[in-house]
Amino acid sequence: MDKALIAHAQGLHGTLIVPGDKSISHRSIMFGALAKGTTVIDHFLFSDDCKRTLAAFQALGVPITIKGDQVTITGVGFNGLKAPKQPLDLGNSGTSTRLLLGVFSKQPFPIQFFGDASLSKRPMQRVIGPLSQMGAQITATNNDFLPLTIAANQKLDAVEMTVPVASAQVKSALIFAALQADGVSKLTEIAQTRDHTERMLRQFGGKIDKDGLTLTIKPQNQFVAQKFRVPGDMSSAAFFALAATLVPNSQLRLAQVGLNNTRTGFLDVLSRMGADFRVENVDSKTAEASGDVIVTSSKLKATTVHGAEIANVIDEIPLIALAATQAEGVTEISDAAELRVKETDRIETVATELRKLGANIETKPDGMIVHGPTALHTVTSDQVDSHGDHRIGLMLAVAALVSDSQLTLTDASAINVSYPNFFTDLEQVLD
Ligand code: S3P
Numbered sequence: 001m002d003k004a005l006i007a008h009a010q011g012l013h014g015t016l017i018v019p020g021d022k023s024i025s026h027r028s029i030m031f032g033a034l035a036k037g038t039t040v041i042d043h044f045l046f047s048d049d050c051k052r053t054l055a056a057f058q059a060l061g062v063p064i065t066i067k068g069d070q071v072t073i074t075g076v077g078f079n080g081l082k083a084p085k086q087p088l089d090l091g092n093s094g095t096s097t098r099l100l101l102g103v104f105s106k107q108p109f110p111i112q113f114f115g116d117a118s119l120s121k122r123p124m125q126r127v128i129g130p131l132s133q134m135g136a137q138i139t140a141t142n143n144d145f146l147p148l149t150i151a152a153n154q155k156l157d158a159v160e161m162t163v164p165v166a167s168a169q170v171k172s173a174l175i176f177a178a179l180q181a182d183g184v185s186k187l188t189e190i191a192q193t194r195d196h197t198e199r200m201l202r203q204f205g206g207k208i209d210k211d212g213l214t215l216t217i218k219p220q221n222q223f224v225a226q227k228f229r230v231p232g233d234m235s236s237a238a239f240f241a242l243a244a245t246l247v248p249n250s251q252l253r254l255a256q257v258g259l260n261n262t263r264t265g266f267l268d269v270l271s272r273m274g275a276d277f278r279v280e281n282v283d284s285k286t287a288e289a290s291g292d293v294i295v296t297s298s299k300l301k302a303t304t305v306h307g308a309e310i311a312n313v314i315d316e317i318p319l320i321a322l323a324a325t326q327a328e329g330v331t332e333i334s335d336a337a338e339l340r341v342k343e344t345d346r347i348e349t350v351a352t353e354l355r356k357l358g359a360n361i362e363t364k365p366d367g368m369i370v371h372g373p374t375a376l377h378t379v380t381s382d383q384v385d386s387h388g389d390h391r392i393g394l395m396l397a398v399a400a401l402v403s404d405s406q407l408t409l410t411d412a413s414a415i416n417v418s419y420p421n422f423f424t425d426l427e428q429v430l431d
Pocket of ligand 1: 022023024095166167168169170172193194314315338
């Protein structure tokens with residue numbers, strides 16, 4: 001599907017409730033399925049990715065009903081799952097694949113996973129290796145890729161290990177396996193990554209200890225069903241936060257956005273770049289804090305992003321690169337080689353697409369150097385391409401708002417992975 005993008009916007013105003021958080025939506029289905037009782041989740045994100053997790057548990061016999069954006073799950077526990085009749089199609093979803101590898105690593109029946117072309121190229125050995133060390137038996141294509149099979153397995157051993165990659169997906173898979181292991185496990189991260197799994201585990205009545213970057217997990221399977229609202233996705237709010245910053249005469253309220261401090265790195269980066277925003281109505285009484293972010297347009301200056309901050313902004317780096325094209329000075333992003341194994345190689349796809357619009361970007365093995373500011377307009381093509389990657393498509397839609405040329409986004413339906421209503425939301429806040 002091609003989509004004509006809105007160019008040279010005049011301003012963004014009003015209030016937007018952005019869709020539910022993708023990471024939290026995935027996990028809410030998992031813990032709901034593992035808990036005793038009925039879990040009710042409001043403001044669930046019905047995007048392609050989260051629907052894959054939902055469908056996977058339905059295929060394993062978990063009763064799940066949907067009403068509007070509310071999901072009701074009747075939990076069955078680790079021991080109540082049933083053999084699926086078919087291989088599970090996980091579409092484009094790396095989060096479903098990696099977390100479910102851990103959740104399903106000790107079931108009395110085999111489970112097969114497959115996915116789309118992009119997911120089939122994404123590395124799984126980073127999860128399969130540590131899970132195998134615990135006793136899981138997973139056979140993957142070329143040892144690393146989907147399609148794969150998790151064999152029936154009766155036993156997982158506890159481990160003490162360093163999580164090999166700074167990845168919340170890998171950490172979470174290992175937490176789910178550790179919950180089913182024969183003893184106490186200790187997992188040490190090399191950098192703090194998003195901690196939604198840990199928070200939700202506690203929210204559902206489980207126990208996990210944290211000391212610095214080390215987590216201690218005892219075996220447990222007595223989770224208690226919960227009722228809660230998924231906060232807005234900071235990674236989705238980020239598209240509008242940058243749009244309101246870049247489009248002159250804007251003032252936009254992004255309401256009830258998740259403010260978990262392992263996810264707010266993008267706001268820190270924007271702040272260093274001189275963006276004008278404030279946070280109001282903070283609610284930190286729930287497992288996941290939320291609040292309103294009010295953004296007013298402003299001029300930006302360059303910054304550097306590297307080291308431990310990268311894990312906290314990993315999904316927002318395409319947007320940071322776009323911000324840098326409009327900022328005064330040279331922005332350097334380093335230590336971000338993980339971008340090369342996301343839904344696309346996001347170092348290359350960001351550079352390729354923004355260069356079409358006149359951006360001055362150098363790529364490095366682990367990041368980018370962006371020389372700003374440059375006006376954005378058609379230089380080589382008025383067709384920009386999502387490359388099938390939701391965050392690239394959404395970033396380009398924001399780039400179009402400050403571009404002087406009319407652009408068309410090819411493969412625009414990729415945005416359905418995390419933000420199916422993006423264009424409707426955009427129209428609602430555009431002057
Ligand atoms: C996610 C973790 C991140 C992120 C992805 C969602 C999660 O991946 O990029 O969109 O829900 O745990 P990594 O932890 O592998 O970097």
